[in-house]
Amino acid sequence: MRRFAFANRTCVLTGAAGGIGAALAIELAKRRMVLVLVDRNADGLAEVAALAREVGAPDVATYVIDLADGGDRRDLAAEVASRFGGTDLLINNAGVTLMGTFEQNTMADFDWLLEINLHAVIRMTKAFLPQLVARPGSHIVNLSSMFGLIAPPGQVAYVTSKFAVRGFTDALRNELASREVGATVVHPGGIKTNIAVNARISGDDPAGEQATQARRFAETALTMPAEEAARLIVAAVQARKPRLLITKEAKAADWLVRITPTRWWSVAQQLAKRRDLPHP
Numbered sequence: 001m002r003r004f005a006f007a008n009r010t011c012v013l014t015g016a017a018g019g020i021g022a023a024l025a026i027e028l029a030k031r032r033m034v035l036v037l038v039d040r041n042a043d044g045l046a047e048v049a050a051l052a053r054e055v056g057a058p059d060v061a062t063y064v065i066d067l068a069d070g071g072d073r074r075d076l077a078a079e080v081a082s083r084f085g086g087t088d089l090l091i092n093n094a095g096v097t098l099m100g101t102f103e104q105n106t107m108a109d110f111d112w113l114l115e116i117n118l119h120a121v122i123r124m125t126k127a128f129l130p131q132l133v134a135r136p137g138s139h140i141v142n143l144s145s146m147f148g149l150i151a152p153p154g155q156v157a158y159v160t161s162k163f164a165v166r167g168f169t170d171a172l173r174n175e176l177a178s179r180e181v182g183a184t185v186v187h188p189g190g191i192k193t194n195i196a197v198n199a200r201i202s203g204d205d206p207a208g209e210q211a212t213q214a215r216r217f218a219e220t221a222l223t224m225p226a227e228e229a230a231r232l233i234v235a236a237v238q239a240r241k242p243r244l245l246i247t248k249e250a251k252a253a254d255w256l257v258r259i260t261p262t263r264w265w266s267v268a269q270q271l272a273k274r275r276d277l278p279h280p
Contacts, residue, residue, distance in 0.1 A: 001137070001180060001182055001240045002137060003238050003239065003240065004089070004137065004139050004182070004237050004238045004239075004240060005137075006028065006031035006032065006033050006089075006234075006238070007031060007032040007033070008032060008033075008034065008058060009033055009034065009088035009089065010033070010034040010035075010036065010080070010084045010085070010086065010087050010088050010089070011028055011033045011034070011035055011036065011087070011088065011089040011090075011091060012036040012038065012080060012087050012089070012090050012091070012124070012128060013025060013028075013035065013036065013037055013038065013091045013093060014038045014039070014067060014091070014092055014093050014094035014120065014124060015038070015039055015093040015094030015095060015143075016035075016037035016038060016039050016045060016048055016062075016093070017037075017039035017040075017041035017043075017044030017045045017047075017048055018039075018041065018044050018048075019191070019226050020093055020143070020188065020191060020226045020229050020230060020233070021039070021048075021091075021093045021094065022044070022048045022226070023225075023226040023227045023229065023230035024091060024093065024230045024233060024234070025037055025048050025049075025051075025052050026048070026051060026052060026055055026227075026230070027227070027230045027231060027234050028052075028057070028089075028234065029051075029052035029053070029055045029056050029057035029060075030055050030056050031056075031234070032056050032057065032058055033057060033058075033089070034057065034058055034059045034060075034084055035049075035052055035057050035059070035060045035061070036060075036061045036063070036080055036084070036087070037049055037052075037060065037061070037062045037063070038062075038063050038065050038067075038076070038094070039062075039064065039065070039094070040064060040065060040066040040067070041064075042064045045062045045064060046062065049062050059084075061080075061083065061084075063076060067094050067115070067116050067120035068112055068115045068116050068120075070115060070119070071123070072123050072126070072127060073123050073124050073126075073127040073128075074127045076127065077127040077128050077130075077131065080128075080131070081131055086131040086132075086134060086135050087128050087131045087132060087135070087138070088132070088135055088137070088138045088139070089138065089139050089140075089141070089237065090124065090125065090128050090132060090138075090139075090140050090141070091140075091141040091143075091233075092120070092121040092124055092125065092140075092141065092142045092143060092165075093141075093143045094116060094117075094120060095116065095117050095143060095145075095161075096112075096113055096116050096117065096199075096200065097113070097155070097157075097158045097199045097200075098110070098112075098113045098157045098158060098199060098200050098202050099154075099199045099200065099201050099202060100154070100201065100202040101153065101154055101156070102156040102157070104202060105156070105157055105202040106202055109157070109200055109202040110157045110202075112200070113157045113158065113161060113200075114157070114160070114161055117158070117161035117162065117165065118160075118161045118164050118165060118168075121142055121165055121168065122168065125140060125142075125168075125172070132181050133176070133179050133181060136179070136180035136181075137180055138180075138181050138182075139181065139182040139183070139184070139237055139240070140169070140172070140176075140181065140182070140183045140184070141183075141184045141185075141186060141233065141236075141237060142165050142168065142169045142183070142184070142185050142186070143165070143186050143188070144162045144163075144165045144166045144169070144185050144186060144187050145158070145162040145187060145188060145189070146187055146188065146189030146190075146245075146247075146249060146250040146253050147159045147162050148162035148163050148165060148166040148185075148187055149166075149187055149245075149250065149253050149254050149257060150253045150256070150257050150264060150265075150268075151163070152265065152268075153265070157202075165185065166185050166187075169183050169184075169185035170185065170242075173242055182237075182240045182242075183242070184233075184236050184237060184240075184241055184242060184243065184244060185242070185243050185244070186233055186236070186243075186244045186246065187243070187244065187245050187246065187250050187254070188229055188246040188247065188250065189245075189246060189247040189249040189250030189253065190224055190247045190249050190250075191224050191225075191226055191229045191246065191247070224246070224247050229246050232244060232246055233246075253268075256268065
C-alpha cells in the first residue's frame, strides 16, 4: 500500500484532550490535516484545538463526548461526512485504567472500562468504516498497550480490553487489506501521561495502597514524552506499519512472552527486583 499522505485529509481522533491524543493532534496539525477531535474534557479539548489551529491545521472540529455512554457514533459519522466529506484516518486513542485485583473490581467498573477501551473502539470503527472504505488509501489506528502483549496481575480489566483491541485490529486489517484500508495496532509502554494517576479505584482500598501504587508507577515507569510517542505513531501510519511497539520496555515484553509464554511473569519479577523497578 502506498505511503499515507496527510495534508488536507481528515482525521477523527478520540481522547484528544490530553496525553498521547493531544500530542497526536498537534503532530497531525503540523502536517496540515483537518482534525475532528473527540473527548469528554471540554476545556482540554478547546485548548488542544486552539493550538492545533495555530500550528497549521486547516480546520478543527471538536465534539465533547463521553465514550462510556454506549452510543453507536453514527450521528458523529454522519456529521463528519456532511461537514468534511468523509474520513481518511481514524485514531481510536481514548483509554482508561482500573486499579485493584479482579476479585476487588466491581462489575460496574469492569464494564465501564470495557465500554471505553474496547466497545468504543469497535463502535467508532463500525460507524466510520463506510467512509474509510469509500476513500482508498485510508487508515485506522487502534491504541492497545504493552499490556496487550503481556498480562500482569492487578490489571485484569485493562489487559482484557487491550488484548481484545489487538485481536480486533489484526483481524480487521486482514479483512480490509484488499480494500486499500490500512490498520495499525499500537502497543505503548511507559508513556508519560495521566492514565495511571487518573485510574479508577475499584473495590475497597481503605489504606490508599492502590492510589499510592498508581502514583509510584506513574512517577517511575511512565517516562517517554507523549510527543515522542505521537511522532512514532504518525511515522507508522505514513509507512503503513501493521504494528508499532513503543519503548524498549514494550519490545522487551514482546520478546519475553515469546520466549517463555508461561513463565514470563516470574522472570519479569526477578528482573524488576534486581533493578529495583516498579511493576503493576
